[in-house]
Amino acid sequence: MEDFEFVSPTHFVFGRDAELKAGRMLAERGARKVLLHYGGRSAVESGLVDRVKSSLADAGVECVELGGVRPNPEITLVREGVALSKEHGIDWVLAVGGGSVIDSAKAIAVGAHYEGDVWDFFETKQQTDDVLPIAVVLTIPAAGSEASKNTVVSNDELGLKSGYPNNAQRPKIAFMNPELTFTLPPYQTAAGLTDMFCHLLERFFDDVGSVPVTDNLNLSLMKTVRAEAPRVLVDPENYDARANVMWAGMLCHQGLAGVGRHEDWATHGLEHELSALDPDITHGAGLAVMFPAWMEYVYSENPARFAYYGREVFGLAPTGDVEDDALSAIDETRGFFASLGMPTTLAELGIEEADIERMIPTLKANKGEPFGSFMKLSMDDAREIYRLAL
Numbered sequence: 001m002e003d004f005e006f007v008s009p010t011h012f013v014f015g016r017d018a019e020l021k022a023g024r025m026l027a028e029r030g031a032r033k034v035l036l037h038y039g040g041r042s043a044v045e046s047g048l049v050d051r052v053k054s055s056l057a058d059a060g061v062e063c064v065e066l067g068g069v070r071p072n073p074e075i076t077l078v079r080e081g082v083a084l085s086k087e088h089g090i091d092w093v094l095a096v097g098g099g100s101v102i103d104s105a106k107a108i109a110v111g112a113h114y115e116g117d118v119w120d121f122f123e124t125k126q127q128t129d130d131v132l133p134i135a136v137v138l139t140i141p142a143a144g145s146e147a148s149k150n151t152v153v154s155n156d157e158l159g160l161k162s163g164y165p166n167n168a169q170r171p172k173i174a175f176m177n178p179e180l181t182f183t184l185p186p187y188q189t190a191a192g193l194t195d196m197f198c199h200l201l202e203r204f205f206d207d208v209g210s211v212p213v214t215d216n217l218n219l220s221l222m223k224t225v226r227a228e229a230p231r232v233l234v235d236p237e238n239y240d241a242r243a244n245v246m247w248a249g250m251l252c253h254q255g256l257a258g259v260g261r262h263e264d265w266a267t268h269g270l271e272h273e274l275s276a277l278d279p280d281i282t283h284g285a286g287l288a289v290m291f292p293a294w295m296e297y298v299y300s301e302n303p304a305r306f307a308y309y310g311r312e313v314f315g316l317a318p319t320g321d322v323e324d325d326a327l328s329a330i331d332e333t334r335g336f337f338a339s340l341g342m343p344t345t346l347a348e349l350g351i352e353e354a355d356i357e358r359m360i361p362t363l364k365a366n367k368g369e370p371f372g373s374f375m376k377l378s379m380d381d382a383r384e385i386y387r388l389a390l
């Protein structure tokens with residue numbers, strides 16, 4: 001087991017009506033003026049934003065609103081949020097939404113006390129503890145940002161989508177009401193399931209040997225996501241299935257499923273270039289295409305690890321040929337994503353061979369070369385993986 005540090009400061013409030021506790025709990029923690037941050041439509045139309053506003057007002061907490069976060073959030077709105085925070089003396093940021101809203105909120109919280117441009121943090125990865133406290137009302141289980149240490153933001157002007165890790169921006173409170181996810185369109189539910197499953201794959205396939213305490217937790221989450229996926233897709237208002245998926249989404253990415261391992265994250269790097277190129281590409285859908293392609297390209301580094309995954313997660317019986325077992329596990333993975341309604345080729349996402357060269361320079365800027373850990377990848381390897389996905 002590799003050395004590690006693990007920080008998890010999030011207070012989880014899970015269950016029906018969880019969001020109604022927002023006002024009281026923020027007030028108890030000293031919040032006086034909150035930036036209420038939300039997305040394009042869903043949280044306003046469902047009345048959620050109004051319910052949260054009432055909860056804040058009842059607790060005597062003032063709020064300044066900033067809506068309009070798009071999927072694959074953009075730095076321009078973050079800068080607006082930073083300016084609003086400075087102008088109004090904001091002391092907490094409350095995100096109502098999914099990964100995009102939460103990531104935008106994290107970036108605002110990081111920039112709120114900073115004199116320079118908040119994008120500096122994405123470029124330099126410089127660490128700071130001077131971050132506004134963040135609370136979250138989660139509306140889609142997927143990115144795991146409700147407890148993760150990362151934010152991922154696009155800069156359309158530079159054609160970049162970049163991550164910034166910092167434990168200080170892990171949310172302090174996450175309100176998680178599974179009923180809020182009943183309204184998710186099937187495609188977003190499926191993309192979320194794919195994303196959380198891929199957060200486990202990124203941690204399972206690296207260059208560290210077996211770490212049973214971590215690996216068994218990871219595999220049990222993979223099995224859970226796989227089992228609950230059809231239940232939420234067939235019956236979107238199944239509270240128990242939605243609850244299991246919501247909690248799994250958090251567990252898949254807050255960090256425990258990877259401690260003691262190096263983790264890989266090459267495929268997330270490959271995907272982020274797709275959604276940087278076209279913000280209409282949903283992160284989970286991009287992963288559904290890229291992960292099986294990455295697996296095919298790298299599995300021969302350690303076929304036994306793939307065979308083990310196939311046995312544990314998909315119940316594949318060993319054939320006596322570890323190579324065949326590994327390939328069957330990859331087929332099962334692709335089949336699982338397809339069964340959710342996710343795409344299997346880049347063509348379905350509107351990406352063509354000519355786009356590959358447009359992504360390579362930004363991939364190199366974001367990930368460096370070589371990148372990944374299961375197999376160290378060059379930019380030529382990345383080109384090949386994109387080609388396999390066409």
Ligand code: NZQ
Binds near residue numbers: 042
């Ligand atoms: O904007 P609205 O109208 O709210 O619509 C959203 C959006 O179109 C909709 N939605 C959310 N909750 C809903 C709902 N529609 C109906 N009912 C609800 N309850 O869903 C769409 C997608 O929302 P988004 O927040 O973009 O989804 P997700 O949570 O998948 O976040 C994706 C972003 O997170 C980043 C991704 O790269 C992407 O930018 N990631 C962040 C990570 C992190 N911070 O740790 C890790 C991940 O690997 C990922 O990279």
Ligand code: ZN
Binds near residue numbers: 143196198199268283
């Ligand atoms: Zn992800």
